[in-house]
Amino acid sequence: MIPPGSTIGILGGGQLGRMLSVSAAQLGYKCHIFDPHERPCAADVAAAHVRAHFDDLEALREFGSAVDVATYEFENLPVEPLNVLGAKLRPSARSLAIAQDRATEKEFIESCGAAVAPWRRVSSLADVTASVLKVGLPLVLKTQRYGYDGKGQAWIHARRDEQSAWAAIGEEPAIAEAAIDFAAEFSVILARWTDGRHAFWDSPRNEHEGGILRRSTVPGGELIASQLEEARNAALRIAEALGHVGVLTVEFFASADGPLVNEIAPRVHNSGHWTIEGAVTSQFEQHIRAICDLPPGVTGLMRGHAVMDNLIGGEVERWPDLVAERGAHVHIYGKGEARRGRKMGHVTRVVR
Ligand code: ADP
Ligand code: MG
Secondary structure, X not given: OOOOOOEEEEEOXXXXXXXXXHHHHHOOOEEEEEOOXXXXXXXXXXXXXXXXXXXXXXXXXXHHHHOOEEEEOOOOOOOHHHHHHHHHEOXXXXXXXXXXXXXXXXXXXXXXXXXXXXXXXXXXXXXXXXXXXXXXXXXXXXXXXXXXXXXXXXXXXXXXXXXXXXXXXXXXXXXXXXXXXXXXXXXXXXXXXXXXXXXXXXXXXXXXXXXXXXXXXXXXXXXXXXXXXXXXXXXXXXXHHHOOOEEEEXXXXXEOOEEEEEEEEOOOOXXXXXXXXXEOOOHHHHHHHHHHOOOOOOOOXXXXXXXXXXXXXXXXXXXXXXHHOXXXXXXXXXXXXXXXXXXXXXXXXXXX
């Protein structure tokens, strides 16, 4: 067990690192943030900030010796250098390596016996054409690496879109995936301990706009409830096959044929922000508990419903009304410039 008073290293200094750091502090831990930016928003609420690039072996080694356990909140880290952190890294670099490559990720999910949308690897325009013939239209191209919030994706609705879509994703190695006519999207968020203990939260229904999460609602409704057992079993098989320690998120499409895995995130997730006020133990606290080997916290709902809305770009300017609203839990990440599409904060409403 890593007791309170110890130091937790967090690779990545965005809002997820910030909320992890706040939860860690509540339990008496100190956090060191490793991030190349000058002033990452997590550093505002942490004991220390190491400013270095993620492939700086010397800096990583020093970071590793200064902390008792290390974790990551950001997926686009080079995996190889993380080996210097050895067993201190939780979850391990394997969870990261699989989740950060969409093709490896899909193969892995399928090897765990979970269903995904029909897909193919593509690495040339000829592959794009072949996948249109094989997978059908419409389909979406997604770069194998570095995609988030709908970035690195282009849709093909008709044969004439093939070339422009291939150009739009930068002609990079990608996957071609069939469009799913889903009734809803939801996520299974779980935490797993080294000895295999695990805990699930209620699954939120997730609404996206332009590839960015807009709103998460719990309970997620009847359709999601009817697919939950199958989805949870799939998520747990994935977590076990990874040997995952900490929070793991699995995004699903609720299709007419049952739950299809969209993607996994080896970390706390935007669709779990509602757990801060909406659940007895938040995803952030639970992640700290799992990586430090404290006992699992209870994950039940505090009240009947919780709704989390993201504040994207200029929406954060609505803060004066939101902080004046009775019972609204406002979170502002302190990220500076409210660029278009940038997640600046969120607001959670927990109701009967
Ligand atoms: P990101 O890493 O950007 O979250 P996702 O693959 O989760 O990438 O895609 C973002 C969103 O785009 C999804 O949550 C969903 O709303 C939509 N989307 C992605 N793939 C498909 C698909 N095959 N069919 C229909 N909608 C999709
Ligand atoms: Mg996603």
